[in-house]
Amino acid sequence: MKNLLAPVLTVLIGLLPAAAWAEPAPGAGQSGLVQLLFFGGFILIFYFLMWRPQSKRAKEHKELIGGLSKGDEVITNGGIAGRIVRVKDDFIVIEVSDNVEIKVQKVAVAAALPKGTLKEV
Structure with a gap:
């Protein structure tokens, strides 16, 4: 099998330089455009x-x-839904249940929910 591949490879290697030095087809000057x-x-x-x-x-x-303000209902990137209790510079405090508050970065808020959404859930 090795003897059969040698002539084929020799022919292919011999054709590579010929293909590299072949003249371009007519009209190839527009290929840059x-x-x-x-x-x-x-x-x-x-x-x-x-x-x-x-x-x-x-x-x-x-x-x-x-536009976040106290009383807005939001959902975070982690899927936590709650009502904003306090707003600070970079953080907000969200009430997720009665007497359960968590601090979250403002950038973690994914969406603002319509008023009353949390009562339905």
Whole structure:
């Protein structure tokens, strides 16, 4: 089996330099422009599908955190739902049950719930 592969490999290795030095096809001068357009299209797709939606979500979350006040009902990233009792600079105190309060960072708030949601749960 080893004897059969040697001639095939020799022929393939002999063809590689010939393929590397082959002349480009006619009209290949525009390939730089095509590559530039392809790269520009890729950047536009990346912007509209990834970067723009992510920055929009970050802006909405920043507005949510800035608008937190006492009495708001929120849910955290960990799934804890409760009512805000106190608001400090970077932390909030959430009442999750009667006489049970926990301190949470403001950035851990995932969403604000409509008023009365906790009574239904």
